[in-house]
Amino acid sequence: MNVLFIGDIVGNVGRSALKETLPALRSKYNPHIIIVNGENAAAGRGITKAIAKEFFDWGVHGITMGNHTWDNKDIFGWIDDEPRIVRPANFSAAAPGKGMAYIQGGGKSMAIINLQGRAFLPPNDCPFQKADELIEEAAERTKTILVDFHAEATSEKIAMGWYLDGRASVVLGTHTHVQTNDDTVLPGGTAYITDVGMTGSKEGVLGMEKEAVLHRFLTGLPSRFVVDEGKWHLHGLVIQIDEATGKAQKATKIRLTEEDWLLM
Template sequence: FDRKEILPLFEQGAADGRLLRPANYPGSTPGRGLWVGHSRGGAPCAVLNLQGRVFMPQIDCPFQTADRLLGQLPKDIKVILVDMHAETTSEKQAMGWYLDGRVSAVLGTHTHVPTADEKILPGGTAYVTDVGMTGPYESVIGNVKEDVLKRFLTGLPQRLDVAAGDARLCGAVLEIDDSTGRARTLERITLKDNRL
């Protein structure tokens, strides 16, 4: 929300479900944090975006928000993906364990660097601490290296611009049983510029 030009996109995205903001933001915040619809194969599904609170702005509890929103979903929705946008590994791991068996996947985001801890928890929930970013690889979490280095070396505020070149798309590919919502497989992926 730092760049105000995105606000209309959140309003538009709320209408078709393509752009979500954390569900535990105040209700007056533009957009929405839960999408309910159908997969390409026709299975009922939902996507829930939550933001952690450790080292982040203090907003509503993501755990309680998850409970509330999951409790409101129609019972026929078995495939549920959760984007847990948080700073700390511990908060993301805690959410994975908390939602194990209730959602299909808890996929961590925010730190820009993919982690190698993907697993399927005992209750059938796929989990990874961070799926990584989509953006320039020759950078410091997407920013021009020299800008970041100047900030670290001088201790002074420095405008950080987005780096260019060598784009990578990081994420995860899941196979989920439509009838139970349990994850069958989880694979971390990184696609290089020439494959995008």
């Protein structure tokens, strides 16, 4: 089976890029299942029900989140009723939503798990212990398991990749918005990349207007970050998985820009 994961979608620019390129991405990679990280989809902060519906209408099968899950309060009214979206599973047990879902597409199915790192991010339950718990549960139902590890530190992400090698089909990092060049299949058969990257303006700083970011760095004073409206780039990962074993066979990163994507 083929799985397509699109990295952190930032604001209207990122959503437009997704809508514009999905038909061509489907044609080229023939993904059975498409997953996106949507924690920055609503003006860079969280996601709304309307935006999630747009993604599903465009052909997305599952949405993962991260540390901005609760930034848009709209989510509290519907996350418990949407089976195709996951927030970090190691959030407090009192948090609404869930950290693992079983999604279907193209006649295939897989488990998706969302976890958040603890290095340089707010404290949460141990993501490694939560991964053990959820993968054991998922393995009773399916051999194909994808983990979105939303974390800041590259070391923590790499550690998670090795920790889950041979137990998850895919472990990929999100959050830092910069695509890394280490897409690979680990010895145990787990596809891995430290960060998938982002989908949004390539002319700002991590999708935000650069002026406000520079002001904060130069002065140390607060700045209001606004999504940049420049030309987009789209980052993702396509993974080929042997359904019989749950092992990944190949992982290939995707990097498109608004100017050249039609040449893909």
